[in-house]
Amino acid sequence: xxxxxxxxxxxxxxxxxxxxxxxxxxxxxxxxxxxxxxxxxxxxxxxxxxxxxxxxxxxxxxxxxxxxxxxxxxxxxxxxxxxxxxxxxxxxxxxxxxxxxxxxxxxxxxxxxxxxxxx
Amino acid sequence: xxxxxxxxxxxxxxxxxxxxxxxxxxxxxxxxxxxxxxxxxxxxxxxxxxxxxxxxxxxxxxxxxxxxxxxxxxxxxxxxxxxxxxxxxxxxxxxxxxxxxxxxxxxxxxxxxxxxxxxxxxxxxxxxxxxxxxxxxxxxxxxxxxxxxxxxxxxxxxxxxxxxxxxxxxxxxxxxxxxxxxxxxxxxxxxxxxxxxxxxxxxxxxxxxxxxxxxxxxxxxxxxxxxxxxxxxxxxxxxxxxxxxxxxxxxxxxxxxxxxxxxxxxxxxxxxxxxxxxxxxxxxxxxxxxxxxxxxxxxxxxxxxxxxxxxxxxxxxxxxxxxxxxxxxxxxxxxxxxxxxxxxxxxxxxxxxxxxxxxxxxxxxxxxxxxxxxxxxxxxxxxxxxxxxxxxxxxxxxxxxxxxxxxxxxxxxxxxxxxxxxxxxxxxxxxxxxxxxxxxxxx
Numbered sequence: 001x002x003x004x005x006x007x008x009x010x011x012x013x014x015x016x017x018x019x020x021x022x023x024x025x026x027x028x029x030x031x032x033x034x035x036x037x038x039x040x041x042x043x044x045x046x047x048x049x050x051x052x053x054x055x056x057x058x059x060x061x062x063x064x065x066x067x068x069x070x071x072x073x074x075x076x077x078x079x080x081x082x083x084x085x086x087x088x089x090x091x092x093x094x095x096x097x098x099x100x101x102x103x104x105x106x107x108x109x110x111x112x113x114x115x116x117x118x119x
Numbered sequence: 120x121x122x123x124x125x126x127x128x129x130x131x132x133x134x135x136x137x138x139x140x141x142x143x144x145x146x147x148x149x150x151x152x153x154x155x156x157x158x159x160x161x162x163x164x165x166x167x168x169x170x171x172x173x174x175x176x177x178x179x180x181x182x183x184x185x186x187x188x189x190x191x192x193x194x195x196x197x198x199x200x201x202x203x204x205x206x207x208x209x210x211x212x213x214x215x216x217x218x219x220x221x222x223x224x225x226x227x228x229x230x231x232x233x234x235x236x237x238x239x240x241x242x243x244x245x246x247x248x249x250x251x252x253x254x255x256x257x258x259x260x261x262x263x264x265x266x267x268x269x270x271x272x273x274x275x276x277x278x279x280x281x282x283x284x285x286x287x288x289x290x291x292x293x294x295x296x297x298x299x300x301x302x303x304x305x306x307x308x309x310x311x312x313x314x315x316x317x318x319x320x321x322x323x324x325x326x327x328x329x330x331x332x333x334x335x336x337x338x339x340x341x342x343x344x345x346x347x348x349x350x351x352x353x354x355x356x357x358x359x360x361x362x363x364x365x366x367x368x369x370x371x372x373x374x375x376x377x378x379x380x381x382x383x384x385x386x387x388x389x390x391x392x393x394x395x396x397x398x399x400x401x402x403x404x405x406x407x408x409x410x411x412x413x414x415x416x417x418x419x420x421x422x423x424x425x426x427x428x429x430x431x432x433x434x435x436x437x438x439x440x441x442x443x444x445x446x447x448x449x450x451x452x453x454x455x456x457x458x459x460x461x462x463x464x465x466x467x468x469x470x471x472x473x474x475x476x477x478x479x480x481x482x483x484x485x486x487x488x489x490x491x492x493x494x495x496x497x498x499x500x501x502x503x504x505x506x507x508x509x510x511x512x513x514x515x516x517x518x519x520x521x522x523x524x525x526x527x528x529x530x531x532x533x534x535x536x537x538x539x540x541x542x543x544x545x546x547x548x549x550x551x552x553x554x555x556x557x558x559x560x561x562x
Contacts, residue, residue, distance in 0.1 A: 003133030006248035007225045007256075009144040014221035017148070018214040018374055021194075025370035029197045038202040040277030041365055047203075048278055057285050064448075068292040071456065075299040078463070079255065082306035085467065086474055093471040100464060107456075116452045118445035 063115055074103050128232035128315040132249045139238060143247045147224050154425070155380040156186040162433045169437035190373060198369040203276025212274060213367065213374035216267025220381040223260040226253040227388045230398050230417035232315040245398070245418060246315060253314045254302055257389060258295070261344065264378065265291045268346075271375065272363035283362025286352050286444065293448060294343035294350075297455035301333040301340065304459075304466045305393050318397030327394040332462040334394045336455055338431075341386040343451065346379060348436035352444055387428035388421070395424050520548050 040047040081088065081096050088095075110116060135143070160175060160183055167174030175182035200206060230236065230245025237243075250256055265288055272284015306312060308329060309320040317326075327334040343350040352362075359365070364375045391397060398417030405411055411420075442450070519534040521527045530536055 018217040
């Protein structure tokens with residue numbers, strides 16, 4: 001069998017278990033209607049009305065997401081380099097150092113401009 | 120020269136008959152579920168001991184069936200779908216969280232790749248499968264697992280879950296970077312991303328010893344990645360009630376708990392595989408017992424290592440208070456990422472120089488000697504340098520007047536409350552304040 005097939009087998013078992021549990025829960029549990037029970041939980045007070053789609057949240061999180069993409073792409077480039085590190089020799093090392101330094105400049109800039117501060 | 124060829128173990132995978140694949144997959148699944156069931160009881164017991172309580176002891180001997188009882192109880196609870204929920208996503212989220220948690224365990228090696236054991240007459244490696252990109256696959260499934268949590272928070276149509284879900288996504292992606300960077304140093308040493316080859320390349324020394332900084336960064340990142348104390352901000356009970364799973368009940372809630380604990384087992388297994396020698400016997404045993412790393416024994420060692428790391432998780436939870444969110448993000452972005460980047464540069468530079476045949480001791484001498492000299496000079500300068508004059512002792516603080524603002528305030532550090540009026544004579548200032556007279560300072 002293909003080396004990737006066992007992953008699908010394990011995934012299928014996990015999926016059967018997860019879907020089965022969720023379906024089973026809807027069958028085994030009781031069902032008693034209560035208007036207050038279906039309200040959003042907010043420590044007992046009347047829940048704040050939520051705009052459709054979840055509303056707004058701090059812009060900080062977008063910044064974190066953008067920074068994550070920058071570094072994740074750096075990692076994507078690092079992995080093949082690391083795996084064939086011994087074959088690339090000094091040339092590979094210097095090239096990657098240049099790349100890391102370039103990303104590091106952006107990182108230092110973000111840090112200095114306060115992009116990594118919360119509050 | 121490509122060292123990876125020395126540990127060519129991938130050829131052993133993808134050759135099992137279908138029934139063996141099924142058997143191994145069922146084993147992986149059962150192993151995870153059983154480990155989780157035991158880990159929950161064990162966690163409650165250990166935390167109870169740390170807090171001088173007894174912990175669960177009603178269900179089964181020593182409370183061992185507690186998690187099973189919890190599961191049955193959850194199954195018999197009403198399956199709520201809150202009014203404001205986006206129904207399809209709300210139901211899908213726990214499933215999305217649970218499936219990848221199980222799937223990433225597929226590439227964890229329980230034993231050597233060399234077809235050492237025989238299961239019903241078929242010789243096979245003690246590992247479900249292995250890929251040339253096994254670690255990338257683990258990172259990918261871990262990322263898909265985040266979707267479950269974010270979607271759960273978003274689809275609940277409620278404030279606390281939304282906050283918890285967003286927090287958790289920011290937290291997990293922040294710590295994934297540190298985790299990914301710590302992997303890169305391992306790949307440099309192993310020359311491969313396949314788990315079996317990484318274990319094979321830890322032949323004389325574990326990577327935890329060779330790459331201690333990567334190991335520490337990974338340990339911190341794995342706790343952040345699994346949302347466990349002290350980094351359990353997405354479900355901070357004190358602030359967010361339960362975080363992303365506030366609106367979930369019944370077995371949907373159980374799926375999130377299960378996913379969290381399965382993720383704990385998986386990251387512990389990855390930590391053992393990458394840094395703690397995987398299925399290899401720990402040091403003193405491997406020296407005198409030749410068979411410790413062969414046959415079925417490796418399974419014992421890796422399970423022991425996983426259990427030790429799980430205990431480490433519980434220990435952390437019992438010991439450390441939860442971080443504030445800004446402290447947490449600061450640790451991730453300002454400490455772990457630069458430290459692991461600098462460490463990666465150091466590791467790669469040393470390795471490249473060594474590969475090129477530079478005499479390592481000489482390089483160390485040329486680089487280290489000036490560095491040591493600078494440090495020494497700095498130390499001497501620091502000792503010899505004249506200390507700045509001690510600032511003249513601050514004038515004794517003016518008598519503290521708790522009523523200065525017109526209403527009583529507590530003393531700041533360094534200030535002392537005036538003596539209790541009934542016992543001692545009142546200072547004139549306090550007397551004035553008590554009489555409602557104006558104070559001396561401005562007027």
